[in-house]
Amino acid sequence: MFTISQETPDDWWEVESLYDLCFAPGRDALSSYRLRDDVRPVKGLCLVARDDQGVIAGAIRHWPVRICPEGDDSHCFRALLLGPVAVHPTHQGEGLGGLLIYQTLGGARALGWERVMLVGDAPYYSRFGFSKLADVVMPPPTNPDRVLGLALYPGAWGGVAGQVSKWSPDMALPQA
Numbered sequence: 687m688f689t690i691s692q693e694t695p696d697d698w699w700e701v702e703s704l705y706d707l708c709f710a711p712g713r714d715a716l717s718s719y720r721l722r723d724d725v726r727p728v729k730g731l732c733l734v735a736r737d738d739q740g741v742i743a744g745a746i747r748h749w750p751v752r753i754c755p756e757g758d759d760s761h762c763f764r765a766l767l768l769g770p771v772a773v774h775p776t777h778q779g780e781g782l783g784g785l786l787i788y789q790t791l792g793g794a795r796a797l798g799w800e801r802v803m804l805v806g807d808a809p810y811y812s813r814f815g816f817s818k819l820a821d822v823v824m825p826p827p828t829n830p831d832r833v834l835g836l837a838l839y840p841g842a843w844g845g846v847a848g849q850v851s852k853w854s855p856d857m858a859l860p861q862a
């Protein structure tokens with residue numbers, strides 16, 4: 687049995703330790719981390735799962751990003767960047783990763799977000815409906831085959847193309 691709750695500031699370093707355990711060393715050198723620097727994760731879409739001893743078993747965070755047409759910063763689309771998501775090795779394969787992803791995708795819809803993207807393994811994320819985003823470019827170095835998206839509303843990725851950029855405080859967050 688897991689208890690899932692919103693991440694609080696007190697959870698931050700425990701979640702970071704879980705990510706260190708689950709990802710290869712140097713995870714924060716990945717280009718997706720540059721999109722997170724100095725940007726707050728999305729409130730309500732960062733969850734922590736604990737086992738019945740209170741030990742952290744899994745965690746997920748989401749960040750806001752912009753997707754801007756080449757050379758045009760004034761007509762950007764907003765999107766959620768899902769991740770990191772990780773489950774402690776002793777609990778992998780028990781469905782917790784899927785639970786955290788489904789729960790936050792539902793939360794994202796309820797908050798009014800239209801689209802979610804991530805950099806990850808298509809064989810895993812396709813089960814949630816993610817597929818390759820051919821027209822969306824992550825900062826290098828990123829394997830384009832790992833840039834995946836999911837529309838939270840039908841057609842939400844239609845016409846969305848360009849470079850993924852750091853969130854700008856000028857952009858409006860969605861209204862639920």
Ligand SMILES: CC(C)(COP(=O)(O)OP(=O)(O)OC[C@H]1O[C@@H](n2cnc3c(N)ncnc32)[C@H](O)[C@@H]1OP(=O)(O)O)[C@@H](O)C(=O)NCCC(=O)NCCS
Binds near residue numbers: 774
């Ligand atoms: C990826 C991760 C979050 C999945 O969490 P989980 O709780 O183990 O996943 P679930 O129990 O919901 O699903 C397990 C299924 O996903 C599959 N799966 C897990 N990781 C996968 C991957 N990278 N590629 C393809 N399939 C994968 C398992 O084989 C299993 O398949 P099955 O349902 O056919 O048996 C977890 O394995 C993890 O923390 N991995 C290390 C960190 C990581 O890679 N995070 C994702 C970044 S892309």
